[in-house]
Amino acid sequence: MAAEVIVSLDAMGGDAGANLVIPGAAEALTRRPDIRFRLYGDQDVVLPILDRYPKVRDASEFEHCDVAVRMDDKPSQALRQGRRRSSMWRAIEAVKKGEADFAVSAGNTGALTAMAKFCLKTAADIDRPAIAALWPTLRGESVVLDVGGTIGADAPQLFGFAVMGGAMARALFDLRRPTVGLLNIGVEEVKGLEQIREAGQLLREADLPNIAYAGFVEGDDIGKGTVDVVVTEGFAGNIALKTAEGTAKQIANYLRSAMSRTLVARIGYVFARHAFDRLKDKMDPRRGNGGVFLGLNGIVIKSHGGTDPQGFATAVELGYSMVRNRLLEKINSDLSVYHQSHDPAPAGEVAEAGAA
């Protein structure tokens, strides 16, 4: 294993750009001193900030880029203007060239998805990448994918998500055979669920050594931690993720107003402050920051654009853990185990039958 992990950073991404990324890198360096950075951005913007963070500067190589993808650029626009020249592209390209172990950007999701696919290409046996999120649960954490990489997925694609999510759970949670569930709704015999049922059949029949298929799960199973990996297509996955974030904020809001409404409640709050701090910490969206692109020839992490340096460092740490735990090798070996033991012909037939 390499002595150092090298991460390439799009220094211009996110609502605050380099004012988020450089302080975030500093925090990541504190947490993981064996990280080195490759920074891409506008020298007039980045270098003055870097001067205020000498430890990051000493651990970095910086390269100037003329173009910065804006948060509201459309993917096609970003590709047209920023391909080969933007800080986002160059950060991803460093992974492709083997100059970095993984890339992190807090830039706009659509542009990052397009560039990551275009530059790194999908891995063998995967025809559609997914974005995976770590979801805090009552049992710890689960991997949920796809949370918005692409919309819609047929049975073989859902199968691929299950394999990749399983590999990620093994890399991060130290599990030998994580449980995997397919997100579904509790209505039987309804049109439109064919691909989910077929994916379940594929998983059951494949009986992979590294995945314990646990059947269908519903929306409320995610937070319970019923399974280690929750598999769904990107539209429903993104709606689930955002809805959960919204509900958490809503309850935090209720709680704040309830605890400040009367003097007695405020006294209670003073006593229970540590308990609330623990709760706040558990619910802190920065703890789960970082969507992972799975299914590409390289690791790219999407950080929330509006996060703070702590949150950005969490996204960097997530990539770090996956590199140290050899995520890509695990995905590739899981996929090849499956493909070696299965004749490609029936898989192709299923793919056609399962297409929406």
Add this chain to the structure above:
Amino acid sequence: MAAEVIVSLDAMGGDAGANLVIPGAAEALTRRPDIRFRLYGDQDVVLPILDRYPKVRDASEFEHCDVAVRMDDKPSQALRQGRRRSSMWRAIEAVKKGEADFAVSAGNTGALTAMAKFCLKTAADIDRPAIAALWPTLRGESVVLDVGGTIGADAPQLFGFAVMGGAMARALFDLRRPTVGLLNIGVEEVKGLEQIREAGQLLREADLPNIAYAGFVEGDDIGKGTVDVVVTEGFAGNIALKTAEGTAKQIANYLRSAMSRTLVARIGYVFARHAFDRLKDKMDPRRGNGGVFLGLNGIVIKSHGGTDPQGFATAVELGYSMVRNRLLEKINSDLSVYHQSHDPAPAGEVAEAGAA
């Protein structure tokens, strides 16, 4: 307006059957003394319980039914065995015959959906019914639909959901022109969203007098209460609803364990107890119990199968409010306003272009 509102009850539905429904009816009667019941169920089960609730008995007409749909019956099975004979069917049929103003069942959703569609048929200009839920938000409550009636919806169907949801919001929230948003994910230019974009276009162009179309909303907007009505197809809507329920339970669990972990926190809890009770009340799933079938020739309410009498009474109250506020008339007049002002031909074209 009629002096009394008559509700037909499937007395056998729900995990606890008549032991839920009759006490629930008693609670509903306390809240709304001008309710009368038509009860359908097995006389050997229902009558002994009814004897313990004389006020309900005095406000009810009871009819014996041989068949009770089970919670795990498949919809096709339920229709085959229970059509015309089951307590669920008879409760719905009472609405069709005009013997009841609305029906409530806590029985299984798939069977209820199938029977309600089969018995009541979809309303003119609506080709697909939806289940609408009341969602507690930071601003009060919003209507969210479809939360699982059917899967998938094209642009004209989403348009229909918007009109029906708007009418429900007007009936329940005393709003003149509720705001309506289409649930979407924040990724642009991605395949699969055509029907949502087209529905947005239809709503913008229709410029209905009773709906203020507010554009796309994301999952976290639901809990914020960004709009009065959130429109989506049934799969994503059900995932959102269940995920929010799961998140709320998860946080309640965190909170409980945080507040009981140390003596100081427990002291804080004692002081803040009233605040917590308020919070618990806000988060109480029984407060939002009741999914409403929209788009049928009659009002049918689905209660959670696992709720308690308080929750069942809330579902009854929901139907009561909609009858008193003339929901069906509002839906019909909104739809006819639209259809009178629009040539059917272009709508037909859009329907074809928008089909998934």
